[in-house]
Amino acid sequence: MxxxxxxxxxxxxxxxxxxxxxxxxxxxxxxxxxxxxxxxxxxxxxxxxxxxxxxxxxxxxxxxxxxxxxxxxxxxxxxxxxxxxxxxxxxxxxxxxxxxxxxxxxxxxxxxxALPPIPDVDAGKIKLEKLVVKASDADVEEALKNLASNAQNFEDRKKGAKAKDGDQVVIDFKGSVDGELFDGGSAEDYALVLGSKSFIPGFEDQLVGAKVGDEVSVNVTFPEEYGAKHLAGKAAVFACTIKAVKEAKPAEIDDELAKKYGAEDLAALKGQIAERLEAEYKGASRAVLKRALLDQLDGLVKFDLPARLVEAEAAQIAHQLWHEEHPEEHGHNHGSIEPTDEHKTLAERRVRLGLLLAEVGRKAEVTVTDAEMTQAVLAQARNYPGQERAYFEFVQKNQQVQQQLRAPIFEDKVVDHIVAGAKVIEKDVSKDDLQKAIEALDEM
Incomplete structure (x- = not known):
């Protein structure tokens, strides 16, 4: 040979x-x-x-x-x-x-x-700023008010009061198309919150201003993409009887509210909220830190890039961005999408950083454990309620999907490895400052 x-x-x-x-x-x-x-x-x-x-x-x-x-x-x-x-x-x-x-x-x-030779990274030369935000009493109180709002009750308005947006109306209704009642179009004592957009577009708007005892004919047109094909695009009339008009009353912020959310008392609920908020702040802070690290790595290390990898990445970026700009297009019968210079520049950065992190991880013997993969699959399976087992079986048979789940875990572990050797300075900032830093990431 x-x-x-x-x-x-x-x-x-x-x-x-x-x-x-x-x-x-x-x-x-x-x-x-x-x-x-x-x-x-x-x-x-x-x-x-x-x-x-x-x-x-x-x-x-x-x-x-x-x-x-x-x-x-x-x-x-x-x-x-x-x-x-x-x-x-x-x-x-x-x-x-x-x-x-x-x-x-x-x-x-x-x-x-061939993959290029990739120079070593001296983590000690990297300087990073870690934004630290503590959950203030005001933050906790704001979160409590939101919880109370979500746990709101509805109480009858004064006799003769007109329904407003955000009110709950209790109605009987009968829906008809071309004068004929249709299956599933009738109900009694139905509680509907106006403005919730839970009914056909335009339905709730026509009940604003109605009073108890009013008979209201609601005229709507079913959307073209409506699930029931025999109703899609059809004009319908709903004969509604208003039986009650109720206004929203936020729940009291007390121990009873806490118990509704699984806490022993209000103090315990506040503690849980503070922990959750600080976990959210840490996640956001990490995103800012990671971007800063990647920016520094991109400037520190240069090496030749495999042209085909860059071309493939640029094509993928162009395709993804095209679909984001055309959300109505769900298929791929849109012809060729030519990557721009901006796409190619972004592709070069992604390929460079991807190869660099992969090499750092390889030399540091970073691995993704079976337990970490299981957690990633579980997290994704929650997006398919009732089909979790089928999703697990799908992942087991699909190496590409396994790699898609493994890649971000590996990347985060490599980032942690580099950060551990870098010079990191903690900086106390406000929640607003952290929010601005996160918004700046989206603008880059």
Whole structure:
């Protein structure tokens, strides 16, 4: 077997791999000998079928496997000897593939871009500022008011009072299309909060100003994308009777409210709120710290980038941003999306930082544990209520999805590793200052 270099330019590599006919024949013979003990054939005892007969019957079938094994082995030996790590799966094509016949040498061309040598990062030279925000009494009180608002009760308004946006109206209604009542279009004693947008667009607006005892005909049109196809796009009339008009009353901020949210008393609830707020602040602070770290790494380390990796990343960025700008387009029948210079610049940064973090993690032997992966899968499975088991099975069978879940965990662990060696100064700031820092991230 012979491997001949044909290109070595920057990160680009190309080689010709030649597997002789004799080597292929030896591989086929090896596979036949390996399989012989288990083969049964009429007229022969199990394991005693002559190799010549086996080769005549199975040789052609094994030739393809032998060819693949030989090429895979040559590639593995090449990467072991050179130390090259391909940025993407190498391109391999057979020379004279259409005219090749048994008994000839097999010649393949292999090309790839090698991962570049990546310089070491001296974490000690990195200086970072960690924003620290404490949950103030005012923050806790604001959160308590929000909880009380969410736990609100509704009390009857004065007799003759008109319903306002945010009020709850109790109604009986009957819906009809073209004068005919339709299934599911009627209810009694239905409590509807005006402004909640829980009904068809325009329905709730027409009940604002209604009083107890009023009969209101609500005219609406079902959306074109409405779930029930026989109603989609149809005009409907709902005959409504107003039976009660109630205004929202926030719950009292007391021990009873605390118990509604699973706390023993108000003091315990305040403690839980403070912990939750500070956890949120820490998460936001970490996002700011991580961006600052990545900005410094991007400026500290430079190396050649595999062009195909950058092209693929730029295409993905362009595609993603196009869909964000065209949310109405759910498919991919939109033709080619050409990356701009801005996309390419962002792609270069992402590829550079991705390769750098991967190398730091490799040298530091950073790994993602099974427990961490399980937690990541659990978190994603919550997005599919009732289908958690199916999602677990889907992830187990899909290596690409597993990698998508593993990548951010690995990246965060590498970031923690670098931050641990950096010079980090804590800075006490207000919640507003932290919010401004987070908003600045979105503008970059």
């Amino acid at each position: 012979q491997v001949t270099e044909t290109l070595n330019e920057g990160l680009k590599r190309a080689y010709t791999i030649t597997v002789t006919a004799a080597e292929l024949d030896a591989k086929v013979q090896e596979k036949l000998v390996e399989a012989q003990p288990e083969i049964e054939m009429k007229g022969f005892r199990k394991g005693k079928v002559p190799l010549a007969i086996l080769k005549k019957q199975f040789g052609q079938r094994l030739l393809g496997d032998a060819m693949q094994d030989a090429i895979d082995g040559a590639m593995k030996d090449h990467f072991d000897k050179t130390g090259d790590r391909p940025a993407l799966q190498p391109e391999v094509k057979m020379v004279d593939g259409e005219t090749w016949s048994e008994g000839k040498d097999v010649v393949v061309e292999m090309s790839y871009e």
